Structure formats: C-alpha cells, structure tokens
Amino acid sequence: MRKRLHIWVAGRVQGVFYRAHTVEIALSFxxxxxxxxxxxxxxxxxxxxxxxxxxxxxxxxxxxPPLAQVAGVESREEPATGEFEQFALRA
Known part of the structure; x- marks a missing residue:
C-alpha cells in the first residue's frame, strides 16, 4: 500500500546539494x-x-549529504494521492 510522507528538514541544508541528493535517494527507493x-x-x-x-x-x-548539518527533521503521514509520476526537484 502506497503512503505519503511530508518532511521538513532544518539546519545547514541549503547550498550543500541536499535537494540533488534527495532526488537520487528517492529515485533509488x-x-x-x-x-x-x-x-x-x-x-x-x-x-x-x-x-x-x-x-x-x-x-x-x-x-x-556529506556537507549538510541537519539540526532537525519534522515529518507527518498524509493520504497518498498518486499524483506524481516521478521524483523531481522544485524551484
């Protein structure tokens, strides 16, 4: 059964390729x-x-990723919608 997870990551997570690595990891999973x-x-x-x-x-x-310094992670489960075809980087 598919589920949805909404995640917020705080710390030094911008400018350290966090998003690019997240895309790679998500696609591998x-x-x-x-x-x-x-x-x-x-x-x-x-x-x-x-x-x-x-x-x-x-x-x-x-x-x-190696350059990141994660200070905290918040997450919550939400109903899956099936609206996505792939995992993408958003502006």
Whole structure:
C-alpha cells in the first residue's frame, strides 16, 4: 500500500546539494514526489511510495549529504494521492 510522507528538514541544508541528493535517494527507493528549498532555510519534501522505502528516506534525511548539518527533521503521514509520476526537484 502506497503512503505519503511530508518532511521538513532544518539546519545547514541549503547550498550543500541536499535537494540533488534527495532526488537520487528517492529515485533509488522508487519513490515519487518532490523536494524544494523554503525561504526560511529549510528543505521541504513530499514523497509517496511503500512504507519501508519512506522510512529509509526519512532515516537518510536525518543525516543528509556529506556537507549538510541537519539540526532537525519534522515529518507527518498524509493520504497518498498518486499524483506524481516521478521524483523531481522544485524551484
């Protein structure tokens, strides 16, 4: 059963290729959705897929890519909509 996870990541997560790495990781876990930078310095992620893959993505978000310094991760489950065909970077 597909699920949706909405994630916000705080810390030094902009300008460190966090979004690009998130796309690679999400695609490797066969997830769909998107990732974008927020004006307040956080990164926002919406991902849909199997529970186990979403949990792997969430665990990765807590570490991030090598240059990132993650200070906190918030997440919430939401109803999956199936609206995404792939995982993409949003402006």
């Amino acid at each position: 066969k997830l769909t959705g998107w990732v974008r930078n927020l004006p307040d310095g956080r990164v926002e992620i919406v991902a849909e897929g199997e529970e186990q893959s979403l949990q792997k993505l969430l665990a990765w978000c807590r570490k991030g």
